[in-house]
Amino acid sequence: MADVSDDATSICAHCGRAIRAANIALHYAHCSRNLEKCKICGDMIPKRNSDDHFLNTHAQVACSMCHKIMERDMIEIHKGESCPQRVVTCEFCEFPLPAVDLAEHQGVCGNRTELCQLCNRYVRLCERYNHGARCNGIPDNNVGSSRDARARERDEGAGRRPQNDYPKRNILFTVAVTGIAVLVGSILFQRKTEPSDLH
Ligand SMILES: [Zn+2]
Ligand SMILES: [Zn+2]
Ligand SMILES: [Zn+2]
Numbered sequence: 399m400a401d402v403s404d405d406a407t408s409i410c411a412h413c414g415r416a417i418r419a420a421n422i423a424l425h426y427a428h429c430s431r432n433l434e435k436c437k438i439c440g441d442m443i444p445k446r447n448s449d450d451h452f453l454n455t456h457a458q459v460a461c462s463m464c465h466k467i468m469e470r471d472m473i474e475i476h477k478g479e480s481c482p483q484r485v486v487t488c489e490f491c492e493f494p495l496p497a498v499d500l501a502e503h504q505g506v507c508g509n510r511t512e513l514c515q516l517c518n519r520y521v522r523l524c525e526r527y528n529h530g531a532r533c534n535g536i537p538d539n540n541v542g543s544s545r546d547a548r549a550r551e552r553d554e555g556a557g558r559r560p561q562n563d564y565p566k567r568n569i570l571f572t573v574a575v576t577g578i579a580v581l582v583g584s585i586l587f588q589r590k591t592e593p594s595d596l597h
């Protein structure tokens with residue numbers, strides 16, 4: 399025992415870990431009695447926990463949002479990064495919606511226009527960033543066609559809103575649209591059910 403240096407290590411034949419040579423006999427006895435190698439992931443698992451390890455790590459579970467089946471240890475990553483039903487936020491109106499609907503929603507939402515306060519032109523929301531870098535700040539007022547005059551009238555109306563009202567306004571708009579859809583839905587539903595109520 400005294401002639402074994404502290405740094406010398408041996409490889410445990412059971413778990414494959416490097417163990418200080420002074421402890422290898424004791425380690426091997428403990429290791430081979432108590433640990434076993436998971437046949438799926440290769441981790442060393444306490445024998446009495448092998449059922450728990452399987453259930454918690456490798457058992458197939460269904461995602462609570464999209465119902466896809468996968469190994470349990472994948473589910474958190476799936477829910478956070480790849481589940482089509484995970485909730486994401488529209489970059490234009492900041493409304494939360496399922497990821498699977500985002501592209502279609504942003505296609506419509508990003509097509510709405512907003513008045514650029516610098517050049518007085520209507521800019522599509524999806525081009526707002528590019529426009530901001532390019533905007534020359536020259537008001538589009540000297541063209542003088544009747545179409546531009548009408549646009550200017552609208553601009554002046556919109557221009558009175560404080561700029562920081564923007565995200566709230568869009569959420570209210572989305573909520574209003576959703577509310578109208580629900581209202582229409584419930585009216586149709588009532589019409590359908592009313593006649594049977596009378597009898
Ligand atoms: Zn070992
Ligand atoms: Zn495993
Ligand atoms: Zn999912």
Ligand SMILES: [Zn+2]
Binds near residue numbers: 489491492503508
């Ligand atoms: Zn949106």
Ligand SMILES: [Zn+2]
Binds near residue numbers: 515516517529533534
């Ligand atoms: Zn501009």
